[in-house]
Amino acid sequence: MGVEPEKITVRIDEDLAEIVPGYLVNRGKDLEQLPLALVEGNFQTLRTLGHRMKGSGAGYGFDGISEIGRAIEEAAKREDREGVEQGIADLASYMDRLEVVYE
Amino acid sequence: MAIPDHVLVVDDDPDIRTLVGKLLEKNGFRVSKVPDGKGLRLLLEKSQPDLIVLDLMLPDEDGLVLCRNLRSRSNIPVIILSARGEDMDRIIGLEMGADDYLGKPFHPRELLARVKSVLRRARTLPDDVQEQDTNATYRFAGWVLDVPTRQLYSPKSKKIFLSGGEFALLRVFLNHPNRVLSRDQLLDFSHGREIEPFDRTIDMQISRLRRRLGDDPKKPSLIKTVRSSGYVLAVRVERGGESHGTDDPGSGD
Known part of the structure; x- marks a missing residue:
């Protein structure tokens, strides 16, 4: 029997309740686009996606997304495939475990 | 009833445009959003915003060059909002004529405070x-x-x-x-x-x-x-x- 992964609970200002779901949908799209760009060796796209995640995450209240975005951007700058793969795995795990509470 | 201040947000990231737009509208501002330098120019042909929030890394033009061009022909206050957050970027941004600089990631309330502060500064004297x-x-x-x-x-x-x-x-x-x-x-x-x-x-x-x-x-x-x-x-x-x-x-x- 598998162990339930530990949830990441993020408390967010309810003023943002209207726009946060759309933001998270876009991170789901990133999770589709990032592996494709990695397969193509398109490090510029990887860098841009990481850069955007870094810039926007904490503004929405998701500091973890900013950190993961920073790691992806840096790895893409170095053309470090393993670093990008790790970043994608971290993002997938974060999204999977994320629980948003509006307050 | 007072006319709301008009803020133009120039950023290629739709998530940032949505966040900043929502934040400012919620606080009584009128907001226009464009993704690039071309959008900025088109909007400026039609209207004169009270303040511009400008990203540096735009797909078609360098935000610093845009800022300098803007400053050479207009007094509209500019706040640079950029993930290029090194000290030198801040200094160059301010040298290019920006009124303030905020690095990404940013706290929305800090941006709001800076928007209000820059508008107040642009309008008031002792x-x-x-x-x-x-x-x-x-x-x-x-x-x-x-x-x-x-x-x-x-x-x-x-x-x-x-x-x-x-x-x-x-x-x-x-x-x-x-x-x-x-x-x-x-x-x-x-x-x-x-x-x-x-x-x-x-x-x-x-x-x-x-x-x-x-x-x-x-x-x-x-x-x-x-x-x-x-x-x-x-x-x-x-x-x-x-x-x-x-x-x-x-x-x-």
Whole structure:
């Protein structure tokens, strides 16, 4: 029997309740686009996606997304495939475990 | 009912445009959003926003170049919002004429506070200055500053555009010619006694103002540095028909 992964609970200002779901949908799209760009060796796209995640995450209240975005951007700058793969795995795990509470 | 301030958000990331737009609209601003430099130009042909929030890394143009171009023909306050958050980027951004700089990731409330602060700064001067010279025209060293229109004319009658901050600073100097003003006094007078988040702002604005006035930064003749004290506008100033200063500031550089 598998162990339930530990949830990441993020408390967010309810003023943002209207726009946060759309933001998270876009991170789901990133999770589709990032592996494709990695397969193509398109490090510029990887860098841009990481850069955007870094810039926007904490503004929405998701500091973890900013950190993961920073790691992806840096790895893409170095053309470090393993670093990008790790970043994608971290993002997938974060999204999977994320629980948003509006307050 | 007051007309809401119009803020233009220029950012290629739709998530940032949505976040900043939502934040500002929720706080009573009217917001336009464009993804690139082309969108910025098109919007400026149709309307004049009260403030621009500008990203640096745009798909079609460098935000710094846009900022410089904008500043050369307009006084619209600009806040740079960029993930290029190194000190040098901040300095270059401010040198290019931005009124403030906020690195990404950012706290939405900090951005809101800065938007309000920059708008307030662009519009307000200390009461004594505003009351005294609202309709004034200053003449100094061949230059003319027309306060009502905020226009600065060079000795060759060329129109020189000033940012809101530069205009406020020059106006303070012209109100206190040949008097050494400390950085704190300049901040107080030109920024309405706000706490400035970036303490080199005055020095950078002085540097930009000197350039606008064609003053050699290594050996300035108009705005002189007074070591350990501040700055002085070392020139005779006339306001309207009346003389408003003396020739000798009695200070070194």
